[in-house]
Amino acid sequence: MPQTHRRMKNPLLASLLLAMLPSVGVHAADAKAPLTIDEALKVSAEQHRPVLVDFQAVWCYSCYYMASHVLNGPEWDAVQRKAIVVEADADSPDGQTWMKKLNASFLPSYVVLDEHGNELGRISAEQPREKFYPKVNAILATGNTLDGLKQKALKGSDDDIASVLEAYQARSEGNEGLDWFAALPTARQQNARKNSRTVVALDQLTLIKALAAKDNTAVIASAQKVLAQDIGCQRPYVLDNLLDATDKLPAAERKALLATQRKPLDTYVSTQVLVAKPACADQRSAVLTSAELDETLGDQAAATALLDRAITQTRQRLGSNLASDRNLADNLRIYLTRAKRTAELDDYQRKLIAAYPDDYVYAYRYGRSLVDTGKPADALPYLAQAANKAYGANRLAVALQRVKALKALHRDDEAKKLADGVLETNGPWFPKQAEALKAALKA
Structure with missing residues (x-):
């Protein structure tokens, strides 16, 4: 997915975000070394504290917002005392595996797990402080599994039903959420539909279902229905769905x-x-x-x-x-x-590049832009700088641009040596990116 594209939040494109190598850390007060999510769950069992997994990526602009504006200060310190906080790189095998397992479709995503890996609650996408901390503290205080929420809703209020539907929405599970609601007694459904939260959640789940089915007619109908309501900060994302679905209509x-x-x-x-x-x-x-x-x-x-x-x-x-x-x-x-x-x-x-010298992203992006505009010699120093910090599929992406630049300069032997070294280091990981690098050598 292009880094410049507006649709980073689209659940159906989220799988395209997952493709590199690990950068997982922990913020427990007594931590001595970085933890994987599985290792954090073992600590959770010993300490009887939940695990808060912070799914992020080095290129994720929404993650930048959270780091700068939200995940700091005394409120964040308090969260780290309550939970074992693990920063999971969505481009790592560990992060990739757990995002798929939890159906976490957005970056950033904050998922709270019990010691067995059962979900207690989640927060999707960036949130301002005044919204994030009440949500995360409520999950840490009263978090329950989705099954627990559903049990409560059977005898609880219309708001409890809305909470279940919103949990399905956060997981991008449209069919499952709609099926659960449809199985409720008719009278409960009718009463629940009087609740504005329920109405919005049902319409959002219908949209998610249509997107998953790639049914543009249904996407258009459901997106318009959602957009007719007060959906706050979700408006751009739903409108993106409508723009995509109408792309083939007569002008x-x-x-x-x-x-x-x-x-x-x-x-x-x-x-x-x-x-x-x-x-x-x-x-x-x-x-x-x-x-x-x-x-x-x-x-x-x-x-x-x-x-x-x-x-x-x-x-x-x-x-x-x-x-x-x-x-x-x-x-x-x-x-x-x-x-x-x-x-x-x-x-x-x-x-x-000067402001953020410690990661590969900006040197790589600028080098790639120079390759794209026919300036391979100018690109190579920036790409070399990026290569020193790149990892996983990032390493392959940087190597691809370096190979393109070297071949444009007719330095084919250097291009082959560089690609061979990166492919050997990569091993069996990220086959699509590896094939793209091999194809560039033959171009």
Whole structure:
């Protein structure tokens, strides 16, 4: 999945995010060494504390937000006293295995497990502090398995039913959630439908089911139904689904259908996103989805104006210290890319490399952009810098660009030696990336 793409949160694309090698740590007060999730569960059994798995990735802009704005301070210290906190790299085999096992479709995801690996609750995607801590503390205090929630809902309130449906939604299990609701007594279903939380959750589950079935007609119908409600910070993601599903419609029909989304999205962006204190943590998705909607409706001027506004505001908030807020710093990179402000982007990418020298990401991205624009000699030093810090599938991705650059410079022997070494180090992992590297050698 392209790093610049707005759809990082799409549950159906989440499997594309999983492909590299580990970087797993623990934040227990008495920890002596990093833990895998399985090792953390063993400690959980000994200490009678739950495990909080923080699924993240080095390129995840939403993870940057959480690191800068949420996972710090006395509230976070208190969480680490209550739970064994494990940072699981979603690009590692361990993280990849557990994300699939738990059906964790978003980055970041925070999943609380008991000592047996049973889920007690989860929080999906970035959240502002005022939303994250009440949620995580409630899970740690009263967390229960989904089966426990369902048992409670059978005799409990309509809100209990809504909680079960929202748990299925967080897991992207549309069919399962709808089937569970359909099995409730008719009277319970009828009463539950009077609860606004239940209505939204059922519509979201219907959308998830349609997405899984790749049924565009059903996606269009259910997405419109969801968008007609007050869904807060979920609006850009649902609108992404609608934009995708309508892509093959006749242009006039598509514009007429999407035009109804212009006003509510404008209101959302102006009141909850591009403001001094944003109510929604993920500003990037809102900006990029809004620009795409403008362009789809044929209003390029509006799209340009929105991106310019986002660039100006982000620069003002970020200031000159790019290391002060990596989420904002990376957002600015994406806005410049989307706005095609190439000269500014080149200068800015070099500044990002200097600001974040300890990982491969920015050196790799800039080197790749130089390869793509026909500057292989200029790309090689940046790609070499990235290679020193890359791992897993990242290592293969960097090697692929280095091979392309070397072959463009007719340095085929060096390209083969480099690829052979990386493939030997990689072993059997990440076969698709390995095949892409082998194919580049033959190109």
